[in-house]
Amino acid sequence: MSKEETMYCAGCGVQLQLEDPGKLGYVPAEAFNKEPVICQRCYRIKHYNESSSITLKQDDFLKLLGHVGQTNALVINIVDIFDFEGSMISGLARFVGNNPILLVVNKIDLLPKVTNLNRLINWIQRQAKEHGLRVVDVVLCSAKKNQGFDRVIQSLQQHRGNRDIYVVGATNVGKSTLINRLIADFSDLEAELTTSQYPGTTLDLVKIPLDDGKFIVDTPGIVYEHRLTELVSKRDLTRLMPDKPIKPIVFQLNEGQTLFFGALARFDFIQGPRQSFTCYLSNAIEIHRTKLERADQLYADHKGVLLNPPNLEELENLPKLAKHPIHIPKGKVLDVQISGLGWIKINSDLGAELAIHAPKGVKVAIRESLI
Structure with a gap:
């Protein structure tokens, strides 16, 4: 060369x-x-x-996103339904300028099959509005399973006009998988983008020519360290990220009880009437129940062994657990999400005092119940 x-x-x-x-x-x-x-x-x-x-540094990611607002494009923002809050790009509206945004919600194949999809779309629209994101459409799909992809194409054709297509999203939301499917529909190009379960696969703008002279532009995934998936080892990442529909696990708890999600996080029911909690997380993560008064000792004695993932060696590379006190008011049915791990639904509106322990820096959020 x-x-x-x-x-x-x-x-x-x-x-x-x-x-x-x-x-x-x-x-x-x-x-x-x-x-x-x-x-x-x-x-x-x-x-x-x-x-x-x-991988590229965060500043480089933001510079590349800043370029989007200077173009005439339809922006496809892909988010992960399993980590909705964690995969939202903060301040995206500032980066895209006046370009229309199509919100594609990926990995719906991971949700329990009884999920009401119309209710889910309404939930997503409310969440997007709360994040200051004005979208022209919300489309549910599974790029991996090729579910709902015809709806993505239909919405894209409806809102694109004579524009390039910019695809943005956080790492591990399925961006490259979706683009490869777009290539098959809109371009004669045979080469596929590199797809991987590891962060930072795409490192620069990748321009794929379309048959009409415009381009699909793949942008690097934003690396958000508030997502647990960015912090764990390669081996634990495969356990943390579901590859099949989640099987919700329901626990009837009295106050003063604790749930451990491996050694990655902990859920304390500190005070409130006896009630049920439903855990939505990868089927590969074991949940252990104990009394709150024994929780600290159980963690000290069994972290990395009974309580795993991660193992003891990999646990040393994670930040120490930080405590997040959470108040659930009466009359509200809410989820508590641990970014990159999953969420716990509080099934009653009786109110509760909770605490989440997660590696320091990992985002813990309260939201309107998803399911």
Whole structure:
């Protein structure tokens, strides 16, 4: 590759280089003549499902998003229904300018099959409004299962006009998977974007030409460290992120009882009438119940062993648990969400005093009940 020639990875969009294997965009000389040309990092993600420690810094992400407002585009904002609050991009309206926003809510295949989808759309519209996000449409889908994708295409055609399509979202919301499906419908391009369960897969703007001369533009996923999925090890990430419909688990609790979600988080029912709580989280996370008065000792004695994930070694790499006191007023049916882990629904309107213990920095939020 000559100095005059600039080429970009077909997978992640980063500028390619032949010199330094430790830097972004490295491609071995012998792989440079292959089609399409992808960097070594993308090659290892695609063929070996390996992660990489090379990611862009938060400031670089925001600079790239700032570019969106200077274009004439339909902005597809993809969020993860399993981590709705955690995957929302704060201040997105400032970045996109006057461009219309289509809110695509991915991974609905993870919700219990009894979920009322009309009620869910109304819930999402209210949540989006609370986040200051004015959207032209809300579409539910599962890019992985190809559910609801015809509705995504229909809404896109309705609201796009003669615009490029910019796709934005946090890491691990299914952005690249969705774009690959868009490519199949709107472009003759055969190459797929790099898709991976690890954060930071896309590193720069990736422009995919469409048949009408416009572009689909994939932007890097925003890395939010308030999501537990950004903090755990690669092995624990596969347990934390559901790959099949969630099986809700209901607990009838008296005040003074505690639930442990592995060693990742803890739910204390401190005070209130006996009532039920429903836990929505990956089926791979074991829940242990104990008395509140024994909770500290149980954690000290069994963290990383009985209480796992994570194991003892990986637990050392996580921030210490921080306590979040929570007041549930009477007359309200609410969820308590732990970003990246799931949520607990308070099933009655009797009121309760709770506490959530989660790694320091992880977002804990109270919201109107999703289900």
